[in-house]
Amino acid sequence: MTLTVQTVLNRLMEPVEHIQNTVDTLKFGHPKMEVTGIATTFMATQQVIERAIHLGANLLITHEGLFYSHMDNQEILEENTVYFEKNRLIEESGIAIYRFHDYVHRYQPDGIMAGLIEALEWKTFIEKDTPTSTVVKIPPMSVSEIAEYVKDKLGIQFVRTVGELSDTCTRIGLLAGYRGGGTLSIPLFEKENLDLIISGEGPEWETPEFVRDAVYQGKRKALIVLGHAESEAPGMKYLAGRIQTLFPEIPVHFISEKPLFQVL
């Protein structure tokens, strides 16, 4: 039986009630296209798209948008040669590209967080899942030990930290992606009596400065910032495994990217 793009999309959205306004749309390709191979990725960069084509995937599922804007702001792309070239590659290859962001975050538990927890091997330590965060209680480790553990498990080059590296932590809040801002993280610190938050990304003078003040006041709080991609790529890898289970006859790949930043 032919597997269409729409069938795959329906299965992916199935666990969640219909979302009215969503960025999760088919950006390229047609819903009736036959799917012969699937790839997932954090963000469909030019290199990721080429790799998907090379692997024979004709449906690429990307967590973040193709063109550097959450709401697909087209104005920033006017007369933009990088955009033209990337767009041409996609159109000429005929690959279908679906953004899968809002729905996977509304899985219960959050599908992206589930992948992060699995990569960290902290599933047995989960105390609480909320729609935007997960609280774990781990055996005592220092901030620097946790930083090294996290880098090792996620295979990442560096993390940025705020707080005393020698402080011992057991209660940790995890927030993937752009949930590291003060609106979510600051109340979570207090409400859940956290020693540490590990997040993807957030404005620098919100949560990081809150932690700086807390530490200066003698409170034991710390922050580890992973990077946005670093915090969400494991979720898209995890998703590839789920999709493979749903469609065992179709080859499914997860495509990773190189680290985005270099630290000098």
Add this chain to the structure above:
Amino acid sequence: MTLTVQTVLNRLMEPVEHIQNTVDTLKFGHPKMEVTGIATTFMATQQVIERAIHLGANLLITHEGLFYSHMDNQEILEENTVYFEKNRLIEESGIAIYRFHDYVHRYQPDGIMAGLIEALEWKTFIEKDTPTSTVVKIPPMSVSEIAEYVKDKLGIQFVRTVGELSDTCTRIGLLAGYRGGGTLSIPLFEKENLDLIISGEGPEWETPEFVRDAVYQGKRKALIVLGHAESEAPGMKYLAGRIQTLFPEIPVHFISEKPLFQVL
């Protein structure tokens, strides 16, 4: 003659037409208070406030907000012990605290950018000032040479870069603070034919991923991310000098903070 808080504020706002909705308000203290010492800072952390009090400054001028939110969102501070303690320190000391953000950015040229350019000693290289960015044309240097130069001039510990470190740059766009996002940076790259953007902070999968794609396509573009505080503190230091000129009889200090993040 007695110098009041309001007189200082009026002089600071003088170069700019009245701004209707602004975050620039007197957060603590009274407009009629007599000013006996002034301090400026990027962000009034607990430590900065204590230092200002210690220096005898009773008017502290901070670029960013006191409580980790651009729009002073009070909800995140409910039952928050860090907030309580910081608030009590301020109230008990009687120090006046003024946020000076929107007005200084509307100076012509932008008062924060002026400080950054001065710290980088690139004033003679300015090609163009816009309300949100400055374009400089410098003698050819590689990305890594520029990164080291910038770290040295600004006294910062690390920068994050995207692109080829050996690429030669001459045309550079500078964007201070949270202007590193795709909306401003991506069109600027194209319109001004830039080799490099140096910015404070911005969402990670906007400009950085654009630069990654550009480089992968063989285009010579690069990005250096300084950090939000790192990009704007020089502007507040520069402001201290201006204020000292306006009020030569009053002691004026710039108060710096330690680096916010540690890289592990």
